[in-house]
Amino acid sequence: MFQRLLRAAAPLSLFLAATAATAQSADAPITPADMMRHIERLASDGFQGRAPGTEGERLTTAYIVEQMQARGVEPAGEGGSWFQPVAVAERQLGASTTRWLARGNSVEVAANELVLMGRDSSERIADAPVIFGGHGVRLPERGIDQLAGSDVRGAVVLILAQGPRIEGFPSLAERTRTLAEAGAAAVIAVVGADIPWPAVAATFARGTTRLDSTPLPQVVGAIPIGAAQRLVEAAGGDMTQLLNDQPGSSFRAVALPIRASLDVNTGVRRYRTNNVVGRLRGSGSTNESLLYLAHWDHFGTCRPAGEADRICNGAVDNASGIAMMLEVAGRLSRQPRPPRDILFLATTAEEVGLLGAEYFAHHPVVPAQSIVAAINMDTVAIHPAGEPVAVIGRGTPALDRVIDETVRSMNRTLDADDEAEAFVPRQDGYKLAQVGIPTVMVGGSFSNMQYLNAFLGGNYHGPADQPGGAIPLYGAAEDANLMVALGRRLADPAVYQRPAAASGE
Numbered sequence: 001m002f003q004r005l006l007r008a009a010a011p012l013s014l015f016l017a018a019t020a021a022t023a024q025s026a027d028a029p030i031t032p033a034d035m036m037r038h039i040e041r042l043a044s045d046g047f048q049g050r051a052p053g054t055e056g057e058r059l060t061t062a063y064i065v066e067q068m069q070a071r072g073v074e075p076a077g078e079g080g081s082w083f084q085p086v087a088v089a090e091r092q093l094g095a096s097t098t099r100w101l102a103r104g105n106s107v108e109v110a111a112n113e114l115v116l117m118g119r120d121s122s123e124r125i126a127d128a129p130v131i132f133g134g135h136g137v138r139l140p141e142r143g144i145d146q147l148a149g150s151d152v153r154g155a156v157v158l159i160l161a162q163g164p165r166i167e168g169f170p171s172l173a174e175r176t177r178t179l180a181e182a183g184a185a186a187v188i189a190v191v192g193a194d195i196p197w198p199a200v201a202a203t204f205a206r207g208t209t210r211l212d213s214t215p216l217p218q219v220v221g222a223i224p225i226g227a228a229q230r231l232v233e234a235a236g237g238d239m240t241q242l243l244n245d246q247p248g249s250s251f252r253a254v255a256l257p258i259r260a261s262l263d264v265n266t267g268v269r270r271y272r273t274n275n276v277v278g279r280l281r282g283s284g285s286t287n288e289s290l291l292y293l294a295h296w297d298h299f300g301t302c303r304p305a306g307e308a309d310r311i312c313n314g315a316v317d318n319a320s321g322i323a324m325m326l327e328v329a330g331r332l333s334r335q336p337r338p339p340r341d342i343l344f345l346a347t348t349a350e351e352v353g354l355l356g357a358e359y360f361a362h363h364p365v366v367p368a369q370s371i372v373a374a375i376n377m378d379t380v381a382i383h384p385a386g387e388p389v390a391v392i393g394r395g396t397p398a399l400d401r402v403i404d405e406t407v408r409s410m411n412r413t414l415d416a417d418d419e420a421e422a423f424v425p426r427q428d429g430y431k432l433a434q435v436g437i438p439t440v441m442v443g444g445s446f447s448n449m450q451y452l453n454a455f456l457g458g459n460y461h462g463p464a465d466q467p468g469g470a471i472p473l474y475g476a477a478e479d480a481n482l483m484v485a486l487g488r489r490l491a492d493p494a495v496y497q498r499p500a501a502a503s504g505e
């Protein structure tokens, strides 16, 4: 009897001791201090502002890997590594010369009325046909093909920059890509009067950064509508007439009696950067994953030599999001695992155009349809605790329901308006949503626009976004704990199923 009691007691006490130790850390809420530790490291001057393709990237991604590893997260990148390499191309305007022959007569297009950028550093297009392509839109599923019947291979194609405000109308970038794939040598966007030309020229002057895998024609560019009109008139045409003759979706591209020679120099820098991807294995074999993401990159050295503080440290934007993701990973790792796998994605090159997220969306480490939901964390430390919870990216009812229930279960209230929706296209989650992954941002940092506007109008993207007493972390910690609770539910198929309607496309 005694022995039996003793034998029973020993394992029981061991069990209690063990659970007490783990329970304390696993269930202890995430605190402001937990998050501040990461922010102080990631946004220290030593990390050099975390610019992609620099030593700052190496230090940042190494820190994220080390912290994930310490929390029991396993690598889920390429070839069993933690990394998903992303090839990026950065382009700056250089000098270009053009020659236009309309019906054999030379036509001048003023240098300040045309901006051209090459795919490679030196692009030459000689005596190419010029085509006016309308909007250059090809939507076979709606029976629209403005390029039908015309051969754009090797041609300089002029298209109207602004499309009609129709749901699903392809962006200028998408239409340019379509034309590149059809073989156009150059795509020049005709900019209408409602967009100020100096703003367009300034945008080009700032340069562009894209995934290097993005199909581009040899040359892309822009021209104000007045200059394009004069060019077409010199060839005996009238652009307004061309459009009115065959309006809207019935428009067909028109070959103009113009030949163009373009000689375009561009500063091109190609570099490789990395997403970091980790995974917590679920307790089941669902072949499904929940995905958390946060961007690790920022602007690096962002001020010219001579200025006192030259580093944009990105403490709030977005060391705070990475800090939240690491702490959420730690809690989810130590608590009993839900059935689904949980992926943690630290994206690169968000600041230059959501590029790491775009790459992942098109090269997900698991099939996109198997990702049941994604939660993005960006700029999460700008508000006090107790703020209502806003949701960016509502529209998947099954997901919205679980979010709302979870928020209420934590005695928090939901934001009553939808003003945060304006930020949907400005964050990484947008790229995942575009490939059909139900993606949201959830938290208090954008329910009261007063806090968000104060940040955007203040330290945002400047050297002052750095560690210090001014970063409010009580609201962020509260949101981090909501992220943990939400993750446990979304990673459980008994609580949440990704609706079939949101899959594919």
Ligand SMILES: [Zn+2]
Pocket (backbone or CB within 6 Å): 317, 351, 461
């Ligand atoms: Zn930013």
